[in-house]
Amino acid sequence: MKAVCWMGKHDVRVESVPDPTILNSRDAIIKITTTAICGSDLHLYNGYIPTMEAGDILGHEFMGEVVETGSGVPNLKKGDKVVVPFTIACGNCFYCKKELWSACDNSNPKPETAETLYGYSGSGLFGYSHMMGGFAGGQAEYVRVPFADVGPLKVPDSIEDEKLLFLSDIFPTGYQAAENCNIEEGDTVAIWGAGPVGQFAIKSAFMLGAEKVIVIDHYEDRLRLAREENENVETINFDDKEVYDKILDLTGGRGPDSCIDCVGLESHGTSFDSLLDYAKAYTFLATDRPHALRQAIYCCRKGGTVSIPGVYGGFLDKFPMGAAFGKGLTFKMGQTNMHKYLRPLLEAVEEGKIDPSFVISHRLKLSEAPVAYDRFNTEKDTWRKVVLKPQ
Template sequence: MRALTWHGKQDVRVDTVPDPQIVNPRDCIIKITSTAICGSDLHLYDGYIPTMQAGDILGHEFMGEVVEVGHGNAKLKLGDRVVVPFTISCGSCFFCEHLQFSACDNSNPAHKADMSEIAYGYPMGGAFGYSHLTGGYAGGQAEYVRVPYSDVGPIVIPDGLEDEKVLFLSDILPTGWMAAENCAIEPGDTVAVWGCGPVGLFAIQSALILGAHRVIAIDHHPRRLELAKSLGAEILNFEDVDVHEALAEMTGGIGPDACIDAVGLESHGWAIDNVLDMAKAKVGLATDRTHALRQVIHCVRKGGRVSIPGVYGGMADKFPIGALMEKGLTVKSGQTHVQKYSKQLLEMIGEGKIDTTFLISHRMPLEKAPDGYKMFKEQQNDVTKVVLKPH
């Protein structure tokens, strides 16, 4: 089959690789009908996430048709259309039973889990196409993919809902929803969102659905800010204003009740702390550029809530722990517990309460995926989401 493979920093290629096979009784094989490039994929593309190996198949946002089912899987049948969560979860461990699916204790093979246990204290859960820290699983930017524990993750899509309406149930829609839910939104709340990429835009949409009185979006790409505005957000261009001063003025000097960092480890801009982060990262003295997170902690009101859906992978420098403690902030973060939200969000899509198709800016065949990555990296104002079609 054809698949997009990683070969080094900003070097991805469509190669011919072996077809996936059933390995365990609960597996299934899916023929991919739609897959997408995620902002998190750019962290792999830019070389920020360790333990990638040449030839690894990328992609964790995908859906398709079931073409083979293991004998231990009673949930799926041949021909089912399914969206597959990017998190691989067994459904029965301590964490899955507590609906913390992304923390699954059984989905990361033992020898792979050792790497993440050294880095993070405990092993990470498994994930598709996202380094050997998360199990080294082949991703879905391919013609076919093997899905482990496929009696737990995949959600069957009813007839009448085309791919593009439901594809983002795989990751970014539930990620945006969980980011907003982690804000513990109360009536009258003001929520500020840093980053109007795919997750940030869905976090804006979700925060408003969950009852936020105001949502303020912060970015510097004009088109992304316009998309945020079209969803109902007020907008700030961080190149034109002092963000802290602007937010204080907009909230009567108090600050936002909750703030969402949808930027993650590759903050942009020429603020002095970010310039220092870039310099230290170049020489290996730091990994993550955390300007956005520092600003979030600085701007949120005293006693406020901080939600971090943005991906971080390593060590942060100059972290404002004093502000975090002295202001009495509550922080929630983590990879998304996709399976917790799938049914609810699918119903909302079917009822027309959530639209995701506005996000798609480009559609390309799988063979053009390297061009899609380059565009997404270099043209972020114009490229909001690339959907790839393998067949």
């Protein structure tokens, strides 16, 4: 089959590789019908995530058709149309039982590196480095899905792929970010980063009862999309204005009730090649650039919540702990507990409350992935979300 392989920094190629096979009884093989490139794939593309190996198959946002199941997957049959969540979870451990699916104890077979870095390892992820399990990803014609009796969500044939695909990551990720804000009546939510996750966080904040959403970014096209797609959205281009002053003006001097950082570690571009060395040496040098996060903490009102769906990997420099403490802020963060949101959000799509396909900016063939990665990385304003079709 054809698969998108990471061969090194800024080097992604479509290679001929062997078809995946069932390796555990709870595996299924899915024939991919639609897949996408995620903003977090750019962290891999730009070489910021350690433990990638040349030849690793990328991709954690995908859906398709079941072609083969192991003996431990009674819930799926050949021909079923499914969306696969990007976090892998066993459904049996303490964390899965508590709906903390992204903390699954049993889905990462290579937890040693994460344990060295973080104390404990989170769940395995598709196509996202060997410290996250080294699972082959879904930017390919076929993919092996472990714990397929727990993860894949059966979806109706009658709804087209593009409305369902983002249930695999960015829609639930934006939704969890908004849910973590514990939104109450009359709340204003400020969101840094108007990329695809930010766009879903905006819609989710409104779904959960926010009165107003303020969006901060410096790509004018993304801010325009946020305004066009939603009522009661105010946008701030942080290149133009003092963000704090503008936010005060928009909130009657109160500040937002909660702030969401949908940017993450590449806020200003950085390097954490030596993440492992830093952790091992116990030196506290910065590895991530938390510009957006600092601003979110500073702007948040007293007693407010800062919710962080943006990915961080290492150490932060000049983290404004004094501001966080002085205002009594609450922090919520982490990989998305995907499995918890799949069904409720599928219902929202079925009921027509949301059409997630609005974030798509480009549709390409799988074979065009190298170009897609390059343009997505360099032309962020217009290349917002790329969908790839294997056939």
